[in-house]
Amino acid sequence: MIFGDIYLVEIPASTTEGREQQGLRPAIIVQTSENIDKIPTVLIIPFTTQIKASNFPFTFTVSPDSFNNLSSVSVALIFQLRAIDKKRLKNKIGKLNSKDTEVLKQTIKTLLNI
Numbered sequence: 001m002i003f004g005d006i007y008l009v010e011i012p013a014s015t016t017e018g019r020e021q022q023g024l025r026p027a028i029i030v031q032t033s034e035n036i037d038k039i040p041t042v043l044i045i046p047f048t049t050q051i052k053a054s055n056f057p058f059t060f061t062v063s064p065d066s067f068n069n070l071s072s073v074s075v076a077l078i079f080q081l082r083a084i085d086k087k088r089l090k091n092k093i094g095k096l097n098s099k100d101t102e103v104l105k106q107t108i109k110t111l112l113n114i
Contacts, residue, residue, distance in 0.1 A: 001042065001092075003032040004101045006068050008090040009044060026093060028076060028104065041083040045104075047074040058111045060103050062096070069094035078107050 001007075009027045031043040047062070049072050054061050058079040064070040070093075096104060 001029055001031075001089075002095075003030055004096040004104070005029040005092055006047075006070070006094045006096065007044075007092050009046070009084060010088045010090060011046065011084065024090070026070060026074065028096065030081065030104070030108065040086055042086050042089070043081060043083050045076050045078050045081055047076055049074050051075060053077060058107055060100070060107060062100055065097060067095055067097045068100075076104065078104070078111055081108070081111070 006026050006028055008024060010024050026047045027044040028047070029042060030045055047070070051061070051073060053059060053075045056077070056079065059075050059077055062068060062070060062074050062076055064072060
């Protein structure tokens, strides 16, 4: 599990409110650490197929390709960066290509002002 991997994750409705993502959906792994196996959670960024979500700041659109194996154009909701229990990870479906990985890194830096 490394930065930019895309997994199917289950985000239960009981832990979300308002516009927070829920249900089974792809998400980007944004945590890379030598000690990642020693902690029970992982940082993710959920995707949505609601393209109008790209109007929010701190998002970017990802088109399906042979690297990410997404089934449709999806919007990465970087402003919804969150930790989830690793038990919610279902299976790896792909990874971001290098261009999308760089966009993601830059957008996270801007969001976090680092």
